[in-house]
Amino acid sequence: MRQDDLVTDEPRSRRGAAGADEELIRALYRDHAGPLLGFVLHLVGGDRQRAEDVVQETLVRAWKHADRLDAAAGSVRPWLVTVARRIVIDDHRRSVARPPETDAAPLELLPAADELDRALRLMAITDALGAVTEAHREVIAQTYLKGRTVAEAAAELGIPEGTVKSRIFYALRSLKIALEERGVTS
Structure with a gap:
């Protein structure tokens, strides 16, 4: 895929119909999802489900901000990798900032007021x-x-x-x- 397929000089809102948006996301997924998944898998310690969620969020952000992708800079993959890494870091910070979740099963063993x-x-x-x-x-x-x-x-x-x-x-x-x-x- 050529870089020009991903980036246009027009903002996304003026690009036309949903077909252009659909083609953009398909091209991003086809060309970058596999390598990005491998990179993110390493970051999240092999948790495939979490890695897939991060890749999906990264590609959605790329689609939403397609007007920021610069054709002159070369491949969009460095931008995608940076976004994915920041998503993983933000998720980690969020999980550390809040108390750990507990299982509700022990609460079911307590007798309820009747x-x-x-x-x-x-x-x-x-x-x-x-x-x-x-x-x-x-x-x-x-x-x-x-x-x-x-x-x-x-x-x-x-x-x-x-x-x-x-x-x-x-x-x-x-x-x-x-x-x-x-x-x-x-």
Whole structure:
């Protein structure tokens, strides 16, 4: 292929129909893709798929910038090699600049939050609360469910603070046993 086949004095937009563009890309591919692929394969460590992607991107850039290719300078291959080398360098820099990608497979092993599990847990807790005494349910309701302090719960229930503390201790112990009997362990 002659250099004049690739480069014209007119900008690409004035060259005419898509046929000229198609012929340009075919000529570039026919004359330069093979040697360029060999060069890029060496740069990317033998990764053929990556090398083919780089060659394709190089040829697309040559097509887009056909008006920059200089017929007087000789072959366009040095320009193509330079562009390909810069693409490889840019890809390398981009891969180093961002964190490594991780595989999503381990995430699939983690249990997802499920409303059904939450509902079943609440049913088990409600059932277990029914197994403790009324006095124990009252102090649990005042302190844990309503968020009151020991002093506030004592005032609400009309009992001494020490009694609230001891009832909370024994209520939680009874509730834990009742939950374990229902298969709730954590």
